[in-house]
Amino acid sequence: MSSLKTQHHVHWFTGQFGEHSRESMYRKSIKTRVRFESCLSLVLVSLIFGMFAITDYHLLGLSREYYLLVTMRIVVVSLCLFLAFIIGRWGCYSRKAWLHALPLWILATGIILIVPLRPESLFTQVTAVVVATMAFYLLIPNLLIVAMFASLYLSMGFLVSAVLFAEIAPVVTLRIALLLIMTNVVGFCALLRLEILQRKQFALLQEERDQNRLLLKEIAHRKSLEAQLRMVAERDALTGLDSRSHFMKRAKALLQRSRLEKVPFSLFMIDVDHFKSINDTWGHTHGDWVLTKIAEVCAQSLRPTDVIGRFGGEEFVVALPDTSPKDAQIVAERLKKEVATLPLKEGMSGLCLSVTIGIALAHPEEGDLESLITRADQTLYVGKRNGRNRVEMSRDSC
Secondary structure (H helix, E strand, O other): OHHHHHHHOEOOOOOOEOOHHHHHHHHHHOHHHHHHHHHHHHHHHHHHHHHOHHHHHHHHOOOHHHHHHHHHHHHHHHHHHHHHHHHHHHOOOOOOHHHHHHHHHHHHHHHHHHHHHOHHHHHHHHHHHHHHHHHHHHOOOOOHHHHHHHHHHHHHHHHHHHHHHHOOOHHHHHHHHHHHHHHHHHHHHHHHHHHHHHHHHHHHHHHHHHHHHHHHHHHHHHHHHHHHHHHHHHEOOOOOOEOHHHHHHHHHHHHHHHHHHOOOEEEEEEEEOOHHHHHHHHOHHHHHHHHHHHHHHHHHHOOOOOEEEEEEOOEEEEEEEOOOHHHHHHHHHHHHHHHHOOOOOOOOOOOOOOEEEEEEEOOOOOOOHHHHHHHHHHHHHHHHHOOOOOEEEOHHHO
16 A cells, blocks of 8 residues: 555655656656647747737837847747657657757747847736746646746746846836746646646556456456366366266257257266276276276267266266267277277286276157166176176167
8 A cells, every 4th residue: 555655646846756667657658649739839839929020010110129029039930840840750758858848948038038129018028928937837738847947937037138128117026026926826836736636647547557457367367267167177187088067967968959859869888897906906006097098099989079978986978969879889899999909008917908888878758867877887787797898788779
């Protein structure tokens, strides 16, 4: 919480973030907007400043002072337009604040130089200085400190020029000084408030974006965990086949579909022969290896539409949709032969791998998967009693 307050802290006098990196980030975020607004403001201000040459002509006529004023206005306007172009192309509010400050000082200098050339219009110029000061603070985008120093330079320079060239009385000087002070205070406070509000808005927006990023990461993490949990729930950890519960879910859907489409549905129960003897002789590690290899053979021997799962211990169960008893017999025989030809692990000489397979065919009216599994299981045990390493077909499936 304390670090968040530090990031959001805005200096009471400058209106800038207390943290340099955050202030730099803020200035970069408004760089494009500041470039455009600075160029537009400078163009408009330059045009207005140049248009006052008409007033100069009405007051001075074609005099020496008039030509000096016109020359000065041309120089100021040209410099401001040139700087507007430079700022538009290469201006950077975060690293080149001086470039954005130059037009203010040029405009301020031009306004101050009007006084010695047109002293008789001093009170009209006071209004122009007030308007220019407010423009420095509020209309031409700039840092508060930059606008403040340029405005103070304009106010003090104008006041000194008025005293030296217009020969105003001390009381008038005081009145003008108070007016300019009030203008600077109002402009400073207005811009300070605006700078603080904009930076606080930026900080809140950044905080919201950070929270959204964290939320998205949390959502992604939870989805990953859900996928892992789903994988654990749906897959047998040893063989990678469907778990018993997931197999039941998928096989029930296939059985229901077979009934609706009126196509045959066969089911295998597969048991590894003499598996207890394998564990007792070579250990459970070798027994697990045998189950894994048999699971691989079963998965490779089946169609993509078939579903296979580990039913428990050394038993596997297979659902074969759209498979007749004859086709199921062929698949089971092929599977049995492939298991028998599996290369054995080193140190397991003397072992002859084999499986017994019981086949049951779903009746047309049968919709109960459990009863079908029971019949296949009973058929499997018939095969085990008849000597193992064989495929046994349920009698009611023939």
